[in-house]
Amino acid sequence: MLSIKDLQVAFKTRKGEVNAVRGVSFELARGERLGIVGESGSGKSVTSYALMRILDAGGRIKAGDAVYSGIDLRNASESAMKDLRGREISMIFQNPRAALNPIRKVGHQIEDVLRRHARASRQDARDKAIAALEAVRINDAAARYEAYPFELSGGMCQRVVCAIALACDPKLLIMDEPTTGLDITTQKAVMDLVDDLVKARGMSSILITHDLGLASEYCDRIVVMKDGQIVEQGDPKALFTRPQHPYTRKLVDATPRRGATIRALLPAEERRPELPHAVKDTPILEVKDLVKTYQGKSGPVHAVKGVSFTIHEGQSVGLVGESGCGKSTTSSMLVRLLDPSSGQILYRGTDLATIPSDGFARHPLRPKIQMVFQDATDSLNPRHSARQSIAEPLLRMTPLRGALLAARVEELARLTGLPAHLLDRFPHQLSGGQKARVGIARAIAPDPDFLILDEPTAALDVSIQAVVLNLLADLRATLGMSYLFVSHDLNVVRLLCDHVIVMKSGEIIEAGPAEDVMDAPSHPYTRALLAAAPQAPAA
Amino acid sequence: MTETSLTPDALVMAAPAEEAPVRAAAKPRAAMLGHVLYVLRENPVTGLAFAMFAFFVGSALFGVWLVPYDPLATDATATLQPPSAQHWFGTDNLGRDVFSRVIVATRLDLMISVAAVAMSFVIGSVLGAVAGYRGGLIDVATSRVLDTIMAFPLFVLAMGIVAALGNTVANIIYATAIINIPFYARLVRAEVNIRRDAGFTLAAKLAGNSDARVLAFHIFPNALPPMMVQVSLNLGWAILNAAGLSFIGLGVRPPTPEWGIMVAEGANYIVSGEWWLALFPGLWLMLAVFTFNLMGDGLRDIVDPRQRT
Numbered sequence: 035m036l037s038i039k040d041l042q043v044a045f046k047t048r049k050g051e052v053n054a055v056r057g058v059s060f061e062l063a064r065g066e067r068l069g070i071v072g073e074s075g076s077g078k079s080v081t082s083y084a085l086m087r088i089l090d091a092g093g094r095i096k097a098g099d100a101v102y103s104g105i106d107l108r109n110a111s112e113s114a115m116k117d118l119r120g121r122e123i124s125m126i127f128q129n130p131r132a133a134l135n136p137i138r139k140v141g142h143q144i145e146d147v148l149r150r151h152a153r154a155s156r157q158d159a160r161d162k163a164i165a166a167l168e169a170v171r172i173n174d175a176a177a178r179y180e181a182y183p184f185e186l187s188g189g190m191c192q193r194v195v196c197a198i199a200l201a202c203d204p205k206l207l208i209m210d211e212p213t214t215g216l217d218i219t220t221q222k223a224v225m226d227l228v229d230d231l232v233k234a235r236g237m238s239s240i241l242i243t244h245d246l247g248l249a250s251e252y253c254d255r256i257v258v259m260k261d262g263q264i265v266e267q268g269d270p271k272a273l274f275t276r277p278q279h280p281y282t283r284k285l286v287d288a289t290p291r292r293g294a295t296i297r298a299l300l301p302a303e304e305r306r307p308e309l310p311h312a313v314k315d316t317p318i319l320e321v322k323d324l325v326k327t328y329q330g331k332s333g334p335v336h337a338v339k340g341v342s343f344t345i346h347e348g349q350s351v352g353l354v355g356e357s358g359c360g361k362s363t364t365s366s367m368l369v370r371l372l373d374p375s376s377g378q379i380l381y382r383g384t385d386l387a388t389i390p391s392d393g394f395a396r397h398p399l400r401p402k403i404q405m406v407f408q409d410a411t412d413s414l415n416p417r418h419s420a421r422q423s424i425a426e427p428l429l430r431m432t433p434l435r436g437a438l439l440a441a442r443v444e445e446l447a448r449l450t451g452l453p454a455h456l457l458d459r460f461p462h463q464l465s466g467g468q469k470a471r472v473g474i475a476r477a478i479a480p481d482p483d484f485l486i487l488d489e490p491t492a493a494l495d496v497s498i499q500a501v502v503l504n505l506l507a508d509l510r511a512t513l514g515m516s517y518l519f520v521s522h523d524l525n526v527v528r529l530l531c532d533h534v535i536v537m538k539s540g541e542i543i544e545a546g547p548a549e550d551v552m553d554a555p556s557h558p559y560t561r562a563l564l565a566a567a568p569q570a571p572a573a
Numbered sequence: 574m575t576e577t578s579l580t581p582d583a584l585v586m587a588a589p590a591e592e593a594p595v596r597a598a599a600k601p602r603a604a605m606l607g608h609v610l611y612v613l614r615e616n617p618v619t620g621l622a623f624a625m626f627a628f629f630v631g632s633a634l635f636g637v638w639l640v641p642y643d644p645l646a647t648d649a650t651a652t653l654q655p656p657s658a659q660h661w662f663g664t665d666n667l668g669r670d671v672f673s674r675v676i677v678a679t680r681l682d683l684m685i686s687v688a689a690v691a692m693s694f695v696i697g698s699v700l701g702a703v704a705g706y707r708g709g710l711i712d713v714a715t716s717r718v719l720d721t722i723m724a725f726p727l728f729v730l731a732m733g734i735v736a737a738l739g740n741t742v743a744n745i746i747y748a749t750a751i752i753n754i755p756f757y758a759r760l761v762r763a764e765v766n767i768r769r770d771a772g773f774t775l776a777a778k779l780a781g782n783s784d785a786r787v788l789a790f791h792i793f794p795n796a797l798p799p800m801m802v803q804v805s806l807n808l809g810w811a812i813l814n815a816a817g818l819s820f821i822g823l824g825v826r827p828p829t830p831e832w833g834i835m836v837a838e839g840a841n842y843i844v845s846g847e848w849w850l851a852l853f854p855g856l857w858l859m860l861a862v863f864t865f866n867l868m869g870d871g872l873r874d875i876v877d878p879r880q881r882t
Contacts, residue, residue, distance in 0.1 A: 371775055395778055396783065400779075413772030414773055414776075416773075426780045426782075430780050
């Protein structure tokens with residue numbers, strides 16, 4: 035049905051022409067579900083944009099053929115493409131909120147597509163739009179028809195995007211990272227829904243993702259891309275059990291999975307024995323009945339409803355939950371950026387909750403409790419070089435100056451595996467993994483003994499995630515720090531943590547040693563979380 | 574060289590540099606120069622604007638010693654001469670050399686506009702930054718006061734201030750500064766507000782920075798690129814404003830050479846055919862405003878670290 039031969043796409047940039055896609059060929063049969071897997075910059079999204087002819091300015095198809103049911107997509111006129119988009123080929127984009135027009139009711143946005151392709155008249159558009167919403171299993175579709183995107187949750191928005199994409203019964207559905215940014219249970223619900231619809235309507239689909247596990251669960255065939263080229267393709271199970279290309283093997287290794295140790299994520303030749311970290315009996319942090327209540331417009335909002343837990347010296351504790359469960363609020367209070375409404379935070383016996391967060395920057399305990407932020411790009415000052423970012427906490431909280439300071443910064447760079455020549459670069463000149471290293475170096479600079487890791491790998495590719503997780507494990511062993519690892523991904527938490535706390539709606543619903551919680555969860559919600567995580571086929 | 578002579582820019586570039594004794598002094602300076610040259614090469618219009626700016630700054634600094642005639646000296650034998658090799662821009666009704674007066678006037682006009690813009694930059698930045706960072710009552714109070722200023726027709730407000738405070742150069746500066754404060758405050762408020770909860774702001778707090786330091790050294794410098802455009806446009810408006818005040822007889826008084834007065838005095842002679850009296854100071858005024866407007870984009874590219882590669 036779709037046949038691509040030797041597709042090449044190039045972009046004009048300040049440094050000359052960049053070839054984003056370099057000779058990609060694949061075929062897609064009717065009813066087939068194809069997965070395109072690759073890390074950022076592999077050209078997987080650009081390939082699909084080229085098919086739809088929606089490349090950014092400066093991008094063009096340099097060579098190759100793309101034929102869809104006898105139509106030459108490369109040379110088709112723009113009006114022919116307009117007819118094709120939405121009616122024959124539909125696309126679901128990464129960020130559902132950005133894909134919806136914020137000031138139009140979602141029902142009207144579905145009508146737009148229907149009327150554009152003459153699938154509905156003025157009289158019956160409303161009924162057809164509501165039917166489209168019902169098709170994506172939105173409850174009370176008639177009421178949701180009147181909703182604006184901001185009134186809907188992320189998962190609900192993605193369902194609306196699906197409804198728009200499927201409204202005109204396309205034959206091919208292209209999904210570009212459709213569940214990035216969604217909670218893991220929502221991801222499962224959305225993917226199951228789309229998969230059912232695709233199968234029921236006999237459509238073909240292309241799923242573009244960085245997550246090999248997700249692709250293997252929802253695709254019949256997987257294409258692995260790297261640097262604009264296809265390195266391997268085949269059946270998901272075969273790819274997982276017998277990867278042929280070294281890059282595929284690296285990706286398979288780096289995907290967190292049940293039964294794997296943290297070292298097993300690295301390529302075989304880089305695996306060194308894991309350093310042991312000692313967990314002592316003395317508690318470093320005791321949290322007692324911590325409460326945070328915000329004053330909302332419609333009454334008080336209980337973000338955290340009295341949580342208590344203890345972290346021992348040298349221990350790594352995972353704090354798991356979906357968005358809105360209060361895990362970020364809890365970590366903000368522990369790191370003293372936010373004042374709790376009530377409760378105690380005992381750090382080695384000192385109650386930090388009594389020290390207002392406004393003045394904590396000058397407190398002698400400030401260097402002891404540090405944090406690694408979720409988004410390395412957002413958490414580095416764009417005007418500061420890596421060196422300045424790492425030196426900042428040292429300048430404020432230690433007497434180090436001049437040559438001693440420079441030496442310490444370089445030592446930190448070495449500890450975190452950041453090449454010294456990158457120290458004078460600005461954040462926008464560094465890759466995601468390098469920025470993550472700068473963020474970690476900055477956090478460990480003042481020699482903390484308690485580190486909060488707020489989804490430090492959420493924005494990273496899996497192979498970089500593997501490296502960063504191992505770096506964190508090494509640092510814990512060499513520097514003897516305790517971690518609170520905040521994450522939504524149980525598979526990642528299992529790799530790094532001794533103890534796991536599961537939060538839901540501001541309360542702790544389950545806590546215990548990592549193996550117990552993972553292998554024999556007692557709470558149904560924990561079980562649902564574990565079941566929702568895409569599982570790679572066992573090797 | 575040219576970009577260091579501009580006061581606000583030089584000020585802000587110096588501040589973060591002092592903050593970082595870690596980095597070797599010579600290296601970033603060379604990188605900065607390379608970056609400036611790159612921006613100028615990429616965009617020839619910026620290069621032209623900087624060249625014209627250099628000319629105006631040169632006129633302001635050294636004009637007094639370079640002009641062929643004393644701008645105040647009258648010559649009863651050579652009144653209302655048209656432009657010639659001797660008097661490039663002709664002479665006025667008292668026989669004063671128009672070219673010398675136009676060049677010498679540059680200093681006063683630039684001084685008024687730079688001083689006024691620097692004042693509104695500093696005051697507006699402080700007000701806007703505090704309002705944007707603190708939010709709440711402070712924000713509401715500040716914003717409403719600024720809205721009140723903006724509710725007046727700005728030139729009329731400036732006239733009122735000069736008329737009330739007295740007819741001096743200092744008061745022109747104050748008046749021009751006051752009417753421009755809201756533009757800076759609003760811009761800074763918006764830029765600070767979106768960065769108040771950014772990751773790097775939280776990280777700066779964890780690094781032991783007090784709120785004041787976070788605001789001054791981490792958030793504010795990131796608001797500079799759009800501010801530079803504002804500064805540059807504003808310099809042009811400030812010159813026009815000062816000249817406008819002089820034109821209607823407020824502020825600078827004759828016989829001091831100043832573009833606005835010269836245009837005002839020359840306007841009387843246009844009907845009788847002595848066009849050069851009003852044309853040349855007017856042309857210089859126009860060129861100055863033009864230069865500052867063109868410079869905005871180039872300045873933004875220079876202070877934005879993301880443009881560096």
